[in-house]
Amino acid sequence: MHEHLHREYDGTITFGENTASGEKRSLVFSRTCDIRPVADDMALCHPNFQKNNGKLTAFDAESAWFIRVDHIKNYGTDPDIEARSIHPPEPIVFLNIDAQPGSSALLWEHTEDSPGKACPNPRFIFPRHTVPGIVEKPVSIDLRSFGLRTPPSSRENPDYGILGIFHVLPPAVAWLWRLVSPRGYQNPSVLESGSMESEGVGSYWPFATGKKTRQASLLLAQFESSPRVHYVLCPNQHIGIWKTGFMPQWIMREYLARRGGVKFSREELSPARCLLLGYALNKLMVEGQIFDKHFLKTECQPEMGTEAYDQGAEILFSFFRRELADFNNPDLCSSGRKIIECFFDHGKLEQMDSLLPGESIFLDE
Known part of the structure; x- marks a missing residue:
């Protein structure tokens, strides 16, 4: 949910493709909402956070995010995530990404479980404090x-x-x-x-x-x-x-x-x-x-x-x-x-x- 909308090279957005006919449905958005992330997929709803306002108040339970990239098959799929991994502000950890020591790890280069069969669960770990626009307090x-x-x-x-x-x-x-x-x-x-x-x-x-x-x-x-x-x-x-x-x-x-x-x-x-x-x-x-x-x-x-x-x-x-x-x-x-x-x-x-x-x-x- 923290990813930006994926766009085509002409700026349009492909919403979907009919798997029977091949028909595509495209959209045009001039711009999308800003994203101010609070947590990835593990949030903490501690009783001390609660404001008794009828809502659930939560904060991030992690100091780093375990980002799955099995959907990134080639360059340009998600420029935001790709840029974070290629030019990170500090060293990061890659899992099931095929890269040589000292090289740039590319998210679409997945390791293989067997010849010709890519690992289904490639990931990299990104420190939370380096995420752009991150929110640093509990939110309702x-x-x-x-x-x-x-x-x-x-x-x-x-x-x-x-x-x-x-x-x-x-x-x-x-x-x-x-x-x-x-x-x-x-x-x-x-x-x-x-x-x-x-x-x-x-x-x-x-x-x-x-x-x-x-x-x-x-x-x-x-x-x-x-x-x-x-x-x-x-x-x-x-x-x-x-x-x-x-x-x-x-x-x-x-x-x-x-x-x-x-x-x-x-x-x-x-x-x-x-x-x-x-x-x-x-x-x-x-x-x-x-x-x-x-x-x-x-x-x-x-x-x-x-x-x-x-x-x-x-x-x-x-x-x-x-x-x-x-x-x-x-x-x-x-x-x-x-x-x-x-x-x-x-x-x-x-x-x-x-x-x-x-x-x-x-x-x-």
């Missing part, structure tokens, strides 16, 4: 986002890549996503099965101790104590049949920053066809450019349709059912059990909304 969060790597999905090959450009989630549904924390399509950290796997309990379970249910209850208490925080879900890699890379996340960042938060009229949102996707956008315009409806609701893509969408939704539901079964026991707090039971009972979005109340996402409430 208006918005929490969750990203999912999604596969190409179509009528011929239905899969869980059914997310639109982004979705607005009720807090209860957002909590379920945090509990499961799926690692999706072509995640460099998923090496064995290649399919969707769970990182679990807010993405930090690999670093936690004790019982998952205890951590789940603590996470829910965090949600309950920050009712003014809103939640969004965003895909990367694909929107249905369209290959997009990380562009949906960058467009969402621009859009929500410009409108000043997540407050919508009722004409702008409608319940998604899949409960786990919360609310879908009915329209989206950024810098005067209107996004086609099939980028907002993938069932509108002619290559997908409702039947393939529903098959993809069932893949998501099956995965969540399997992962959430471990949490649905007496060790979990009662409010958490109600949310999980609502999910297993095929509850409606309105029910999920009522189980974990928060500040409304609608302007008229």
